[in-house]
Amino acid sequence: MDALGIVLIIAGIVCAGCWILSLLTKDTSWVDRIWSIVPVAYVWVFAGAALVAGEDAARLIVMAVLVTLWGARLTYNFARKGGYTGMEDYRWAILRGRMRPWQFQIFNLLFIVLYQNALLVLITLPALVALQNPAPLTGWDVVFALLMLALLIGETVADQQQWAFHRAKSRAGGHKEPGFVTTGLFRYSRHPNFFFEQAQWWAFYLLGASAAVAAGAGFWGGAVNASIVGAVLLTVLFIGSTIFTESISAGKYPAYAAYRRSTSMLIPWPPRRAEPATAGAVS
Numbered sequence: 001m002d003a004l005g006i007v008l009i010i011a012g013i014v015c016a017g018c019w020i021l022s023l024l025t026k027d028t029s030w031v032d033r034i035w036s037i038v039p040v041a042y043v044w045v046f047a048g049a050a051l052v053a054g055e056d057a058a059r060l061i062v063m064a065v066l067v068t069l070w071g072a073r074l075t076y077n078f079a080r081k082g083g084y085t086g087m088e089d090y091r092w093a094i095l096r097g098r099m100r101p102w103q104f105q106i107f108n109l110l111f112i113v114l115y116q117n118a119l120l121v122l123i124t125l126p127a128l129v130a131l132q133n134p135a136p137l138t139g140w141d142v143v144f145a146l147l148m149l150a151l152l153i154g155e156t157v158a159d160q161q162q163w164a165f166h167r168a169k170s171r172a173g174g175h176k177e178p179g180f181v182t183t184g185l186f187r188y189s190r191h192p193n194f195f196f197e198q199a200q201w202w203a204f205y206l207l208g209a210s211a212a213v214a215a216g217a218g219f220w221g222g223a224v225n226a227s228i229v230g231a232v233l234l235t236v237l238f239i240g241s242t243i244f245t246e247s248i249s250a251g252k253y254p255a256y257a258a259y260r261r262s263t264s265m266l267i268p269w270p271p272r273r274a275e276p277a278t279a280g281a282v283s
Contacts, residue, residue: 003049004128007042011121014038019113028096028108029088031116036074038117039124043067046127055134059141063127063207066148070200073152077159091244119237122230123201126208129227135214144210148203155196158185162193178255188268190259191242195266198235205231242266 001009018030047064050057078084092112096104165181185192205228212222242265250256262271 003046003131006045007121010041011117015113015117018117019109022108027086027088028092028112031112032089033084035120036071036078039120040068040071042121042124043127046131050131050134056136058137059130059207059211060127062141062145063130063204066145070152073156094248119230119233123234125227125230126205129208129225130211133211133215133217135211138210138214140210141207144203144206148200151196151200151203155193158193158196161185179253180249180256182259185268187271188264190263190265192268194238194242195268198238201234202231
């Protein structure tokens with residue numbers, strides 16, 4: 001069986017498991033719990049296929065190591081927030097309250113389970129492109145790998161700043177002005193961790209495209225190939241999720257409207273005006 005077939009079998013098993021567990025536990029966060037794990041497995045399946053075939057697997061090994069680092073960081077951050085202790089994402093609970101039970105179950109199956117698991121396969125397909133286009137590493141691979149690593153570091157910093165703020169907020173009894181973090185990287189983006197997360201998968205796509213170009217593919221089919229769908233759909237998902245998250249924040253925190261006006265939503269950018277005097281501290 002080819003590598004893609006193995007990945008699709010794993011994805012099918014994961015989908016079934018997430019859906020059944022969501023019904024048994026009435027908890028729809030099972031996809032969240034495997035989000036940082038299954039892409040690592042998928043990319044290593046592609047890398048392993050190159051090694052078994054005796055092809056030049058250097059690029060795929062680099063891609064697999066980078067995704068492993070991504071997965072380890074995200075798993076750690078999710079775990080320290082209690083993600084593996086049975087805590088459901090608060091956004092799913094809000095959506096459940098806005099829908100009839102049967103409507104939410106359709107949403108659970110089609111979007112939470114099937115769509116998101118399909119997306120986790122799609123974002124790893126640049127590794128399939130690299131597998132199908134074996135070629136030696138180039139200088140562009142080094143550039144794209146370092147870019148992905150830099151973006152990983154950026155997300156790590158952003159998550160740590162957010163974690164430190166919420167820890168300080170908890171120590172203060174659950175109230176710390178303005179209620180959300182606005183310093184550090186959050187001075188330049190309302191969601192820098194979201195930006196870095198999406199950008200990493202664009203860098204990953206570029207690594208796959210680099211393989212196709214190095215193997216002789218042209219602009220179409222090489223630099224721009226079908227595996228770009230994963231990065232595009234991930235960006236669409238994050239933008240939609242961010243808008244929904246912000247609608248909740250705006251309803252909870254009066255100062256959020258001013259923060260929205262002054263600060264870029266995703267792409268880090270100098271603030272358009274001075275922050276409110278009540279800006280939250282990171283530590």
